[in-house]
Amino acid sequence: MNSIEDKDIVEMFLARNENAIAESRKKYGAKLQRISYNITADRSAAEEVENDTYFTAWKSIPPKEPYTYFYAFLARIARNISLSICRSRSRLKRNAHIVELSEEMEQCIPSDENIADKLDGDILAEKISGFLMTKSEEKRGIFMRRYWFLDSMESISKRFGLKESNVKTVLFRLRNELKEYLEREGYNL
Amino acid sequence: MSLNGDKMLEKMSDVDESLIVGTDEAGRSKKLFLKAGIITAAAAAAVAVGLNLIPRQIDSGLPELPKIAVSENILPGGMGFEGLSASLVEKEKTNLLGQNFKIREMPVYKTYSANPDIDKIKSKFREIADYFNLDYDNLDITEDITDEETLRAQFEENGASEEEIESFLKISRMNTHISSRLRDDNGKSLISISINAVMGIDISFSVPENDDEKYFGTVLPSEYRFGDDSTPEELESAGRYLLDKYADIIDMKNPEVLSDPDYDGYVTFYERGENDAESIANQSIKTVSFGGSNNRVDIIRINDGYKCCEKIEDYPIITVDKAAELLQSGNYLTSVPYDLKGDEEIGFVELIYRFGIGYETAMPFYRFLVLIPEEEFQRDERIYGGYYVPAVREEYLENMPPAISFNGGIIKK
Numbered sequence: 001m002n003s004i005e006d007k008d009i010v011e012m013f014l015a016r017n018e019n020a021i022a023e024s025r026k027k028y029g030a031k032l033q034r035i036s037y038n039i040t041a042d043r044s045a046a047e048e049v050e051n052d053t054y055f056t057a058w059k060s061i062p063p064k065e066p067y068t069y070f071y072a073f074l075a076r077i078a079r080n081i082s083l084s085i086c087r088s089r090s091r092l093k094r095n096a097h098i099v100e101l102s103e104e105m106e107q108c109i110p111s112d113e114n115i116a117d118k119l120d121g122d123i124l125a126e127k128i129s130g131f132l133m134t135k136s137e138e139k140r141g142i143f144m145r146r147y148w149f150l151d152s153m154e155s156i157s158k159r160f161g162l163k164e165s166n167v168k169t170v171l172f173r174l175r176n177e178l179k180e181y182l183e184r185e186g187y188n189l
Numbered sequence: 190m191s192l193n194g195d196k197m198l199e200k201m202s203d204v205d206e207s208l209i210v211g212t213d214e215a216g217r218s219k220k221l222f223l224k225a226g227i228i229t230a231a232a233a234a235a236v237a238v239g240l241n242l243i244p245r246q247i248d249s250g251l252p253e254l255p256k257i258a259v260s261e262n263i264l265p266g267g268m269g270f271e272g273l274s275a276s277l278v279e280k281e282k283t284n285l286l287g288q289n290f291k292i293r294e295m296p297v298y299k300t301y302s303a304n305p306d307i308d309k310i311k312s313k314f315r316e317i318a319d320y321f322n323l324d325y326d327n328l329d330i331t332e333d334i335t336d337e338e339t340l341r342a343q344f345e346e347n348g349a350s351e352e353e354i355e356s357f358l359k360i361s362r363m364n365t366h367i368s369s370r371l372r373d374d375n376g377k378s379l380i381s382i383s384i385n386a387v388m389g390i391d392i393s394f395s396v397p398e399n400d401d402e403k404y405f406g407t408v409l410p411s412e413y414r415f416g417d418d419s420t421p422e423e424l425e426s427a428g429r430y431l432l433d434k435y436a437d438i439i440d441m442k443n444p445e446v447l448s449d450p451d452y453d454g455y456v457t458f459y460e461r462g463e464n465d466a467e468s469i470a471n472q473s474i475k476t477v478s479f480g481g482s483n484n485r486v487d488i489i490r491i492n493d494g495y496k497c498c499e500k501i502e503d504y505p506i507i508t509v510d511k512a513a514e515l516l517q518s519g520n521y522l523t524s525v526p527y528d529l530k531g532d533e534e535i536g537f538v539e540l541i542y543r544f545g546i547g548y549e550t551a552m553p554f555y556r557f558l559v560l561i562p563e564e565e566f567q568r569d570e571r572i573y574g575g576y577y578v579p580a581v582r583e584e585y586l587e588n589m590p591p592a593i594s595f596n597g598g599i600i601k602k
Contacts, residue, residue: 031213069206076209079202087195098198105201106194125203132208134331134368144212147201161524169360176343 006070013061021054028071032078038150039082039098049085053078079148101150104171108178115186124182131181135174142167143174254502256587257297257550259522259579271524271575278536278558278573283448287469287539287556290509295466295580298474298551300498300544305365305386307334309496314367314384317392320438321380321405323371330369335361362386363547373403380405385546387498390491396482406486407434416482417454421446428456431479431486439477439491447472455480466503466553473542474498474551494544498551506580509538512555515578522554525574527563534560536573540580553580 004023012020029050036049056077066073086098110116119127132140142160145151157164273281282288318325337358344354368383379402383391394406409415415427425446432444444458445468457478462468474494481487507515515521517531537558544551558573579586 069210071213072206072209075213076202076206080199083199083202102194102198104194105197108197109193122203124197124200125205128201129205129208132204137211140208141212144204144208147198148204148209148212158526161526166360169357173361173364 007067010061010065010067010070013057014065021058024054024057024074025050028074031071032074035075035078035149036082038152039079040085041097045082045085049078049081052081056081097150097152101147104175105147107175108182110179110183110186112183112186115183118186119182127182127185128178130185131178139170139174142170146171251505251582251584252502254504254585256585257501257504257552257581259586272561272572273558273575275536275571275573280448281539281558282537284472284539286465286472287541289465289469289540292466292469292540293505294503295506295540295553296470297501297504297553297581298470298495298498298544299501300387300494300548300551302363302387302497302546303359303549305362305497307365310365310367310384310386310388313388313390313496314369314382317382317384317390317438318369321382321392323369323380328369328371330367333364333366333368335365371405377402379403387544387546387548388493388496389545390489390493392489392491394485394487396485396487404485406481407431409484409486411484413484415454415479415484415486419454421448424454424456427484428458428479431489432458432477435489440493441475441477444477447476454482469540469553470542470551473544494551501550504552504581504585506540506553507555507582509555512538512578512580513557516555516557516576520578521557522577522579523575525559525561525576527561527574529559529576533562536560543577554578555580 004027006027009020009023009027012023032050032053033046036046037043040046040049053074057074060077064073110119132143135143138160142156145156145159146153151159153164153167156162156167160167162170314330315325318328335358340358340361341354344357349357363386365386366383368381370381371379373379377395379395381391381393394404395402396406397404409427409430413427413430414420414423419427428446429444432439432441441458441460443461445461447457447459455478457476459468460471460475462471474492476490476492478490478492479486479488480490513535516529519529521529535557539556540553541556542551542553554577557576557578559576561572561574
């Protein structure tokens with residue numbers, strides 16, 4: 001049986017129909033848990049995040065009407081809640097994977113503090129999106145899998161059928177390019 | 190709060206939704222693999238082939254030719270592993286050329302993908318920009334050209350070995366491309382042009398939503414039907430019209446239509462060679478594709494690989510029966526993550542070249558499309574995976590180690 005369409009689930013949310021949550025869970029529950037598990041490395045936390053995601057969505061729709069990107073809407077909520085859980089843990093208890101990712105992301109930050117400050121706001125995500133749009137589908141995919149879905153190098157390597165060393169090289173280069181791009185864009189702000 | 194790694198990671202949440210959806214299944218879509226492979230001819234599974242140009246004595250009266258070594262690919266190649274649904278395999282069978290198993294010799298080419306001719310790429314880019322009357326001097330051009338000095342300094346600073354640096358620079362050079370996108374006042378892309386290291390050219394046009402919008406593509410005359418619902422004959426007819434229309438930027442003398450199993454509203458031509466072996470090579474190395482809908486062109490893809498490679502020699506090849514034996518004994522290359530057990534159903538065999546970004550040599554392979562039961566279980570449809578046996582006789586293969594990585598997969602011997 002085909003699953004229900006996203007727009008119909010959004011309609012249910014808007015109509016305050018509680019089946020919206022069941023349908024969301026059926027369609028995207030596993031994916032949302034996977035996103036959260038990648039970040040929290042904790043099964044029970046991932047289950048809680050999934051539930052909290054529906055709850056947050058319930059509170060947000062309306063006024064939001066995410067007809068077009070309903071999955072992205074849910075995924076983003078799950079990601080944010082999961083990162084928030086990580087933040088609340090002490091540094092020592094933080095998932096080593098997140099620490100590693102954070103250090104990698106650090107390499108994308110413009111060295112000029114004035115520019116970094118200018119970019120430190122909503123504009124940053126916009127600029128990163130603009131940068132990724134200029135990249136090939138594969139490079140974009142690898143970057144997003146690493147820094148949005150927070151996949152391990154091994155997982156990305158399997159997903160794209162590449163050697164881990166190749167994945168690392170692509171990411172190394174993309175981080176450098178993003179840094180340069182942000183510096184360039186920052187001057188124009 | 191100033192920017193730090195955590196903040197950057199957090200801010201990634203807010204990237205454009207299309208990126209999240211677009212990459213949720215990244216690397217797993219077989220359709221994407223196939224579409225991406227159209228221009229670079231199955232570029233998703235790259236094999237770099239090294240050459241030892243010292244001729245070796247070959248027994249049994251075979252000609253003396255330089256040995257070629259199948260080696261590890263160093264370049265990221267494509268999306269996921271290569272797999273086709275049963276219906277696509279049926280369509281693949283309609284391309285009879287690769288099923289000519291009477292061929293005994295096939296050409297092998299050395300490519301310059303690891304050392305691209307930047308001037309040639311720039312010159313072609315300029316030619317295309319001029320063809321579309323773009324104001325070249327004011328175009329926003331992205332040149333992804335390796336800055337060897339800077340990269341080397343960065344690597345040295347991080348303590349990389351000379352071998353690592355050379356390897357990285359090679360990958361970087363292979364990834365060379367020049368691109369540009371002209372936008373209207375509202376930021377909408379009107380035309381984009383990109384050229385890669387192996388002279389693969391993509392030109393895409395935005396189809397206008399109203400009469401006021403500028404359109405750089407071509408509207409075909411009403412006697413043609415070019416779009417998603419066109420028949421193969423209609424697509425070929427429209428394609429030939431477009432070959433004439435764009436003859437100034439397409440170097441193709443004897444275009445033959447190539448059956449394309451996976452793309453509606455899309456037609457591909459290859460240059461017919463002087464014999465079947467050459468034509469099979471051309472199906473991967475020299476092609477032109479047009480895509481569009483409602484009689485409007487939205488993409489032109491020109492794959493002019495001979496501009497960046499030269500023929501080494503014609504090499505004797507093995508028979509399809511011998512290739513099947515090698516397949517059974519595990520002498521295959523694949524990006525499919527499942528080993529062959531020996532009793533799988535073979536859906537189709539053909540001779541094919543691998544060419545594209547990352548290939549240092551273009552050589553023929555027997556491609557076996559083999560049923561993968563594990564994928565059928567996961568996807569509820571019959572999926573065939575591509576397993577490749579080098580077609581060049583073993584006597585000419587310099588280096589076939591017991592296990593060579595092949596786009597994440599393996600070769601066994």
